[in-house]
Amino acid sequence: MDTPPAVRARGITKYFGEVVALDGVDLDVAPGQIHGIVGPNGAGKTTLLGLLLGLAVADRGTLEILGTPVGRALAVPVGVAGFVDGPGLYPSMTARQNLAALAALRGDETQTMNIDEAIAQVGLTDVADDRVRGFSLGMRQRLGLAAALLTKPRLLILDEPSNGLDPAGKKHVYGVLTRLAADGTAVMLSSHRMDDVEQLCSEVTILSAGRVAFSGPISKLASEDSELDYRVLTSNPAAARRIARQTNGIRLRDEDTVKDGVELLVISATIPALDEFVKRLVEEEIAVRELAPVVSPLEAAFLALTEQQENN
Amino acid sequence: MTATAATDTSAVTAGTLVVRKVPVSRGYRFELVKLLSQWRVRVLIIACWLAPAAFVAIISQQASLPVDTLFGRMMHATGWAGPLVLLGFSGSWALPLLTSLVAGDVFASEDRLGTWRHLLVAVRSPRRIFVSKALASLSIILVLVIGLVVSSTVSGLLVVGNRELIGLDGHLLSPGHAAGAVLLAWLCALAPTLALAAIGLLGSVALGRSPMGLLLPAVVALAMQIVQQLPVPVAFRLALPGYAFISWNGLFTSPAQRGPLLIGVAVSLVWTIVATGLAYFLFVRRDFTNPTNDGSGRRALTAGLLPLVGLLVVSTAVIAPVSGVGSGIDQDKVQKAVATEFAHLYRLQTKQLNRADVTEEQLQSAAECTKGGDQVAAKGPGNDWRCVISWHIPGVEVAGSAIYQLDINPLGRYVSDGDGPKEVNGFFLVRTPSGDEPNPLWQFDGNIELLPAK
Structure with missing residues (x-):
């Protein structure tokens, strides 16, 4: 028997008064996939995640979650967990008490993971008995994730989960999400941090003014023919500059900078031109120490959309 | 109300949808x-x-x-x-x-x-x-x-x-x-x-x-x-x-x-x-x-x-x-309340002073109350009520009388303050089993029912 998609949305439209928050959104999320939702402020990301959590119901369109049609608010099936607009935590209680109270509230839904295990997974064991009042934003985010883990979800919805996370916290959270996905849980997260989305997500949906501007694998965002800016750090910047000028499809940008006393080259190139440039560098025995896009394909697409929205 | 204190039966089926409330x-x-x-x-x-x-x-x-x-x-x-x-x-x-x-x-x-x-x-x-x-x-x-x-x-x-x-x-x-x-x-x-x-x-x-x-x-x-x-x-x-x-x-x-x-x-x-x-x-x-x-x-x-x-x-x-729509406080109610309370407290005082007991029926206490020295109608709250209480003691022909100043608030509560004679309602201590207490007839609280008397 085929496993149903975690999320299948067709033509989802949601109004707030006269404001169209979502306009004919189609979305497919497979089990075990980490799916990013990005878009400018007001694009409809939180509204979409709220619909998936059952906090509201679409005015038009059909929504299936874990293979079950959802037709009214607060009627999503068991197995959906997460938060929008930050995790709901009670500051007068400790981290452990928050989770214990939630576990008692959920009852038999939470038999799959114990509280200590959930706290350990997000790296909060040392502060488990501290009151949440003193927690930083990042710690709250991690505790919110632990709360969602209690139900061992099959669809996890997270709104800006990396907000306020320090590198250690980020490592914990990403580790948890990756493990969940490996176990078959579909994870949907929104973020303004493109590097986070690229690092975590296999697919992404870009929303703009309530509509889907792109939905699919991130790799498809960067077409081989489209030109991107790359930062190149070599052992011989002068020679590298000369080679760049001589290579078809490479344009030198003006904003060359110096990093650790070494000149950094910034070039615009398509993928084939970039391949040719690297090949020539190697042939002339110039070491390539760093080669990275100045702006990621996802961020480039995001910026292009934002720009387009402003122009409209 | 649809909410129930169900224990294990919280699963509600709506078509194929399983919702756990x-x-x-x-x-x-x-x-x-x-x-x-x-x-x-x-x-x-x-x-x-x-x-x-x-x-x-x-x-x-x-x-x-x-x-x-x-x-x-x-x-x-x-x-x-x-x-x-x-x-x-x-x-x-x-x-x-x-x-x-x-x-x-x-x-x-x-x-x-x-x-x-x-x-x-x-x-x-x-x-x-x-x-x-x-x-x-x-x-x-x-x-x-x-x-x-x-x-x-x-x-x-x-x-x-x-x-x-x-x-x-x-x-x-x-x-x-x-x-x-x-x-x-x-x-x-x-x-x-x-x-x-x-x-x-x-x-x-x-x-x-x-x-x-x-x-x-x-x-x-x-x-x-x-x-x-x-x-x-x-x-x-x-x-x-x-x-x-x-x-x-x-x-x-x-x-x-x-x-x-x-x-x-x-x-x-x-x-x-x-x-x-x-x-x-x-x-x-x-x-x-x-x-x-x-x-x-x-x-x-x-x-x-x-x-x-x-x-x-x-x-x-x-x-x-x-x-009714008035204040609920009128002359008859005040007189009845004060006379009744006086009779009860008189018996208490008699007992505390080790005198011969008398009953309320024997005392036949009555009160004549005025408000504002007859300058205003005798009804409604105020601290200008004055009552003259009379009572009878078995074997004594002359009726006793005592004066009280009353402060009645709009809720019907009143404080009666004895205004003589001091032997009856003045301040003095009486010995009780729990120690010395002020004369019960000196100052006392009472309550007038605001609803019309039956």
């Missing part, structure tokens, strides 16, 4: 845990269970008594006066404040913390959330009220003693009867407490993050106190949901003044039902999709406020044919 019992426990985790609630519980005992113990040991509060002048005489003094104080201040701090914040706190969405996702039923929150706040309020009663009673009985209580018409209540009456008085005070709690729930739902939501029960209680001190028609007075904080006084007369008490309790319970219903109505219709919308606004205010104003008008109209 959290049972009210679990929601109730969750809300209790949250409330009890707040330092404010913990402090209130400790204060309600300890402070009354300390108050009664301290007052019982000092020379001056809180004579402005009903039964305050009896705090040296019997331990049963303590819980009644506390009830008088609580009806004015403590209970409105307690309901404000518990019920007035139970919904608004979720707005402040931004936890509504989290709660909705977990419970999946606004109706069950409402019921759980209402029951949890009610439970905490009950714990606080029980603390006030137990603490003041135990302290009074231990420090002062389990002795007879003088009623508001001068008759003596045995310790057993006093215990029953005190308990009943506190039970009656629960009705207006529930009404204030319901108003707190309504304020918490309708006013969202606004501090007014938290303060609403206290503000409403203060407004009602001010109105009660004004010369408003008795029907309007009885239609206010806080009147049962006052009408329990009628339990301490013989026969008990049940009419105002029953009306007061009934009005409070109707307010409880209506205010809770309005809060429920507003809550289940609230849009939780917009985090910046806390449910407050003109519509919430009108949907919450106007029905309560309507209820007050309707209640007044319903009560008016029973109560």
Whole structure:
């Protein structure tokens, strides 16, 4: 028997008064996939995640979650967990008490993971008995994730989960999400941090003014023919500059900078031109120490959309 | 209401959709845990269970008594006066404040913390959330009220003693009867407490993050106190949901003044039902999709406020044919109340002075009362009432007479101050089993029933 998609949305439209928050959104999320939702402020990301959590119901369109049609608010099936607009935590209680109270509230839904295990997974064991009042934003985010883990979800919805996370916290959270996905849980997260989305997500949906501007694998965002800016750090910047000028499809940008006393080259190139440039560098025995896009394909697409929205 | 306290049967099937709503019992426990985790609630519980005992113990040991509060002048005489003094104080201040701090914040706190969405996702039923929150706040309020009663009673009985209580018409209540009456008085005070709690729930739902939501029960209680001190028609007075904080006084007369008490309790319970219903109505219709919308606004205010104003008008109209529309205080009632109380206290004084007992029938006490020196009509509240009381002693042809100045407040409570002859109603100490006490005929409190005499 085929496993149903975690999320299948067709033509989802949601109004707030006269404001169209979502306009004919189609979305497919497979089990075990980490799916990013990005878009400018007001694009409809939180509204979409709220619909998936059952906090509201679409005015038009059909929504299936874990293979079950959802037709009214607060009627999503068991197995959906997460938060929008930050995790709901009670500051007068400790981290452990928050989770214990939630576990008692959920009852038999939470038999799959114990509280200590959930706290350990997000790296909060040392502060488990501290009151949440003193927690930083990042710690709250991690505790919110632990709360969602209690139900061992099959669809996890997270709104800006990396907000306020320090590198250690980020490592914990990403580790948890990756493990969940490996176990078959579909994870949907929104973020303004493109590097986070690229690092975590296999697919992404870009929303703009309530509509889907792109939905699919991130790799498809960067077409081989489209030109991107790359930062190149070599052992011989002068020679590298000369080679760049001589290579078809490479344009030198003006904003060359110096990093650790070494000149950094910034070039615009398509993928084939970039391949040719690297090949020539190697042939002339110039070491390539760093080669990275100045702006990621996802961020480039995001910026292009934002720009387009402003122009409209 | 669709919410139930189901245990394992929380799965609701809608077509192929399986929705698990959290049972009210679990929601109730969750809300209790949250409330009890707040330092404010913990402090209130400790204060309600300890402070009354300390108050009664301290007052019982000092020379001056809180004579402005009903039964305050009896705090040296019997331990049963303590819980009644506390009830008088609580009806004015403590209970409105307690309901404000518990019920007035139970919904608004979720707005402040931004936890509504989290709660909705977990419970999946606004109706069950409402019921759980209402029951949890009610439970905490009950714990606080029980603390006030137990603490003041135990302290009074231990420090002062389990002795007879003088009623508001001068008759003596045995310790057993006093215990029953005190308990009943506190039970009656629960009705207006529930009404204030319901108003707190309504304020918490309708006013969202606004501090007014938290303060609403206290503000409403203060407004009602001010109105009660004004010369408003008795029907309007009885239609206010806080009147049962006052009408329990009628339990301490013989026969008990049940009419105002029953009306007061009934009005409070109707307010409880209506205010809770309005809060429920507003809550289940609230849009939780917009985090910046806390449910407050003109519509919430009108949907919450106007029905309560309507209820007050309707209640007044319903009560008016029973109560009349005057002040409820007239010359006949004053004369009867003062003469009856004098007779009861005269017998008490006779006993304390080891004189031969006389009965009320033998005394044939009567009072002639005027107001403002006959310059104004003898009705209504005021501190210008003057009564001349006459009585007969078996074997003595000449009737005795004594003068009292009366201060009657709009609620029907009065303080009689003896104005001679000093051998009868002057200040002197009499020896009682519990120690020296002031002459019972010197100054005494009484109560006039505001409803028309049958």
